Amino acid sequence: MSTQLNPFPAGSGPAGDAAAIGITHWLSLAAAPTFGIMALLTATMGNADMICSTMQGASPFGGMVPMYLLMSVFHIAPWLRLLSRQRSGARRS
Numbered sequence: 001m002s003t004q005l006n007p008f009p010a011g012s013g014p015a016g017d018a019a020a021i022g023i024t025h026w027l028s029l030a031a032a033p034t035f036g037i038m039a040l041l042t043a044t045m046g047n048a049d050m051i052c053s054t055m056q057g058a059s060p061f062g063g064m065v066p067m068y069l070l071m072s073v074f075h076i077a078p079w080l081r082l083l084s085r086q087r088s089g090a091r092r093s
Contacts, residue, residue: 029082031075039068 043065 025078028075028078032072032079035068035072035075039065039072042068
């Protein structure tokens with residue numbers, strides 16, 4: 001006697017999947033500006049690199065500001081896709 005488990009946990013399924021896709025879409029759009037703001041705040045609010053840097057004469061690419069900028073660049077793809085879709089939609093109209 002085998003019991004079959006429901007593949008969709010309570011509160012999920014097609015409607016839950018649509019909600020999850022919507023949430024992940026907005027989160028992916030929030031990442032790049034968030035990291036950009038964090039880089040700007042870190043650069044202007046003081047030198048937090050002192051905490052992270054343990055060696056004298058460390059690489060200039062080893063601070064928090066370059067890390068946030070790099071993370072912002074890595075997370076820019078959803079924005080590029082959104083702009084591409086909007087641009088191609090404007091051409092079709």
